[in-house]
Amino acid sequence: MKFLLPILLILLASCSSQTSDADRFDLPILDIEHVMEISESDDLLLGSITNLMVDSDGDIILIDGSQRYVYAVNSAGDFIQQIGGRGSGPGEYQFPGPAALSVDDKFHLFDFSSRSMIAYAKENGRWDYHSDFAASFNEYGFFSLFFPAANDEYFVVTNPMQLDSEGETIVRKINNSGNVVQDSVYTYPQNERFSITENGMTRMSMTIPNMHRQGRFNVDYSGNLYFGWTDSLTIFRQMAGNSSFDPVINIDVNNLPFTTADRDSTLGRYESMLADNNQARRDLISSFPDTKPIYSDYKIDDQGRIWVQMFNEEGDTEWIVFSDEGEPLYEVSLPGNNSVRTIRHGNIYTVEMTEEGIPVVNVFKINS
Numbered sequence: 001m002k003f004l005l006p007i008l009l010i011l012l013a014s015c016s017s018q019t020s021d022a023d024r025f026d027l028p029i030l031d032i033e034h035v036m037e038i039s040e041s042d043d044l045l046l047g048s049i050t051n052l053m054v055d056s057d058g059d060i061i062l063i064d065g066s067q068r069y070v071y072a073v074n075s076a077g078d079f080i081q082q083i084g085g086r087g088s089g090p091g092e093y094q095f096p097g098p099a100a101l102s103v104d105d106k107f108h109l110f111d112f113s114s115r116s117m118i119a120y121a122k123e124n125g126r127w128d129y130h131s132d133f134a135a136s137f138n139e140y141g142f143f144s145l146f147f148p149a150a151n152d153e154y155f156v157v158t159n160p161m162q163l164d165s166e167g168e169t170i171v172r173k174i175n176n177s178g179n180v181v182q183d184s185v186y187t188y189p190q191n192e193r194f195s196i197t198e199n200g201m202t203r204m205s206m207t208i209p210n211m212h213r214q215g216r217f218n219v220d221y222s223g224n225l226y227f228g229w230t231d232s233l234t235i236f237r238q239m240a241g242n243s244s245f246d247p248v249i250n251i252d253v254n255n256l257p258f259t260t261a262d263r264d265s266t267l268g269r270y271e272s273m274l275a276d277n278n279q280a281r282r283d284l285i286s287s288f289p290d291t292k293p294i295y296s297d298y299k300i301d302d303q304g305r306i307w308v309q310m311f312n313e314e315g316d317t318e319w320i321v322f323s324d325e326g327e328p329l330y331e332v333s334l335p336g337n338n339s340v341r342t343i344r345h346g347n348i349y350t351v352e353m354t355e356e357g358i359p360v361v362n363v364f365k366i367n368s
Helices: 005-013 260-269 278-286
Strands: 032-038 051-054 060-064 069-073 079-082 096-101 107-111 116-123 126-134 142-148 154-159 168-174 180-189 194-198 201-206 215-219 225-229 233-238 246-252 295-300 306-311 317-322 328-332 339-344 347-353 359-366
Touching (some): 051 096, 051 339, 069 096, 079 126, 096 142, 107 142, 142 215, 180 215, 194 278, 215 295, 225 295, 233 306, 246 306, 306 339
Antiparallel strands (some): 051 060, 069 079, 096 107, 107 116, 116 126, 154 168, 168 180, 215 225, 233 246, 295 306, 306 317, 317 328, 347 359
């Protein structure tokens, strides 16, 4: 199914509600309370937390991308187990990548090394190896994101293999043998990106969230699908069992300017990559936009509310909570450098780095 996104966006623009830049939303601050911190222990030695998810029991799975381990702790922060382990045997992995939980609390992990999707089933409070299958990149392309669907199937967000490809991003559905069962659930052009060229060939290509428009695909706890471009506050939803995507959030918000400070910050962030490479510097500078995207990311909680991480005038981001019907409800103010990972069971789960470079999980209870 091809989704005619550009045409639909034009039609929606004529009927969207208006919001001024001066106040944007003028919303009450969501009342939250810090209730728990999870940090290193004798059983939990963390180098980084690249992914965090919470199951239906409130147990927390942490993926340590730098040390390449997966841990589980309970809702009180007590260590449960290491899930799987490093190796090449059943249930083992070398480079844990994208991961997700299904509605039955199975934990699904993609191993970059073996190109295998590994599933762990939860029984008596612990996860054990359940099954695996090899991903067929030759059949449907490399996927950097996936979501479990019903009947042991997966939505996989696939991209062209070549850096200089002008192809499209395609959301497909595969089964637990790695075979395609629906070739195109959703199709959209690739994200805007900054590319470094050498002798006319692309050597490196990446997207920078505060510079480039990016397509964001997501799934909620009820199996509904979501898609939005970050340069407009329009997010579409396909309800489970339906075939069409309809706007759930559609608010006209002006893009903020991409300032001199934004430019300097971006150049500084990539200084090591740009050193002694004047062409790369020129490539980056030529990709600087006049305005930045509206938002960086969004998440859906277990009540169907949509949490949108919006850019503000200070160059930082702030979270706005929308109802499941797209009405703005709250602004969320989080202390320090907390990165929101998921919202479930009335809690916000974030990760921040201490001054010593140790990752810490913070849990904030939602009181409103």
